[in-house]
Amino acid sequence: VLRFSGAAGGPLKLRSALQHIxxxxxxxxxxARPRARRPNLLVCVQPLFAGLGGLLAGRLFRIPYVVLVHGEELALLHDDRLLFGLRRRLQARVLAGAAAVVCNSRNTxxxxxxxxxxPDTRLQLIYPSIPTAERASLGDTLAGLDSSARVILMxxxxxxxxxxxxxxxxxxxxIVRAMPEARLVIAGPGDPAALIERARELGVADRVLFTGVIERSALNALFERCELFVLPGREVDGAAEGFGIVFLxxxxxxxxxxxxxxxxxxxxVIDGxxxxxxxxxxxxxxxxxxxxxxxxxxxAQRxxxxxxDRVRREFDGRRQHREFDRLIQTLVGHTPLTREGQ
Structure with missing residues (x-):
């Protein structure tokens, strides 16, 4: 079994185009290797463009492929009109040709x-998993933030x-009217200018800290330092949070x-x-x-x-590895595809 990723940057950058190719x-x-060295199954972690490679390989060499989908890409490209909807049509073909489409949530x-x-017979639900422990090192990520601050993390x-x-x-x-020591810390890539301007308009610019891109160990330390994590997602142009590993x-x-x-x-997140x-x-x-x-x-502590406890019980990887191994053995062995519990 070979696994192929499809991560790349913006659609108009040369580097991104070369990565896609x-x-x-x-x-x-x-x-294209000698038959004895060919994989029996391809696992593509995104429909585009890894899945496109799987589709072509399947057509040329009759090797089945699996596609992993995460939710956002399904909704965002469904109404795509760029280049006469080329990406949408390619994604639809990739999904239609896959031996199985693995979804990260029931919503996806x-x-x-x-x-x-x-069809339901080719849809498989396998939730994400995370390591139960990772190194945490805050460094100077929160430099200038008072030690008494009650940190809300995004x-x-x-x-x-x-x-x-x-x-x-x-x-x-x-929030700060009722809890003056509250501070909002936002970690992640992207231009914060519009958000900074909105915070300035609301008079809370001094209560928000943007860290930009940080090391994984620093993000883990932020999870340890904060009192709660907030990500109030909503649907925008058909897109919504596919699952949300950050919640885990x-x-x-x-x-x-x-x-x-x-x-x-x-x-x-289970409400309540x-x-x-x-x-x-x-x-x-x-x-x-x-x-x-x-x-x-x-x-909050409860x-x-x-x-x-739920992460350790349900999302530590054991169940996910078992379900994915069962799926691979089913596809390679050409036995009927069913969901766990059926």
């Missing part, structure tokens, strides 16, 4: 079925509007989560048990949930403890 060619080159599975017509790509960075900033005035990372650190009630987030689900479009709802957790340490 390389990713498409990689499975073809692997399958429903999108694949509804938007692309993938993390993700700033250009992904559905994650709700703007909603959290709009909720901040109400917060839970691993024993921290409660405030998440938007949309996409796959309700599968990552590991966190609080809110309307991600409402700054008032976000502020209310954050203040509830900051004001009730016993509740939710954090339950979240950590």
């Amino acid at each position: 390389e990713v498409v060619l990689a499975p073809l080159l692997a399958c 599975l429903l999108l694949a079925s509804k938007l692309y017509g993938i 993390a993700g790509r700033l250009d992904e509007r559905h994650k709700g960075f703007d909603t959290a900033i709009e909720a901040l005035p109400a 990372e917060a839970a691993r650190a024993g921290k409660p989560v405030v998440a938007g009630r949309t996409g796959g987030a309700p599968e990552a 048990e590991t966190g609080l689900l809110v309307d991600g479009r409402s700054p008032a709802a976000v502020a209310e949930a954050v203040l509830r957790l900051l004001g009730d340490r016993a509740l 939710l954090g403890r339950c979240g950590r």
Whole structure:
């Protein structure tokens, strides 16, 4: 079994175009080996462009391929009109030709079925997993932040509007009025200019810290340092959080989560048990949930403890590895494809 990624940068950059070509060619080159050395199955971690390589290899060499989907790409490209919808049509063909489409949440599975017509017999639900422990080293990431600050953490790509960075900033005035020591720390790549300007307009610019891109160990330390994690996702132009591994990372650190009630987030965060689900479009709802957790340490600790126990029990990789191994053995052995529990 060979696994191919498809990560690359923006669609108009030469480097990105070369990466796309390389990713498409990689499975073809692997399958062009002598028959005894060819893989029996290709695993493509994205429909585009890794899955396109799998589709071509499957057509030329009759080798089956599996595609992993994460939710956002299904909705974003479904209404894509660039180049007459070329990417949308390519993605649809990749998904239609796959021996199995592995979805990271039930919400993603429903999108694949509804938007692309993938039959249930080829849809597989396998939740993500994370390491149960990772190195944490904060360094000077929070330099200048008072040690008494009550840190509310967010993390993700700033250009992904559905994650709700703007909603959290709009909720901040109400939060700091009730809890003056509260500080919002936002970690992740992207241009923060628009968010900084909005915080300035609301008079809370001095209560927000943007770390930019940081090392994994520093992000782990931020999860340890914060009191709660917030990502009030909502649907924007059809896109929503596919699942939200960051919710698991917060839970691993024993921290409660405030998440938007949309996409796959309700599968990552159990409302009232590991966190609080809110309307991600409402700054008032976000502020209310954050203040509830900051004001009730016993509740916050209970939710954090339950979240950590759930990660260790359900998302440590053992179940996921077992389910994926079963899928691979099924496809390679040509036995009927069923979901676990059926």
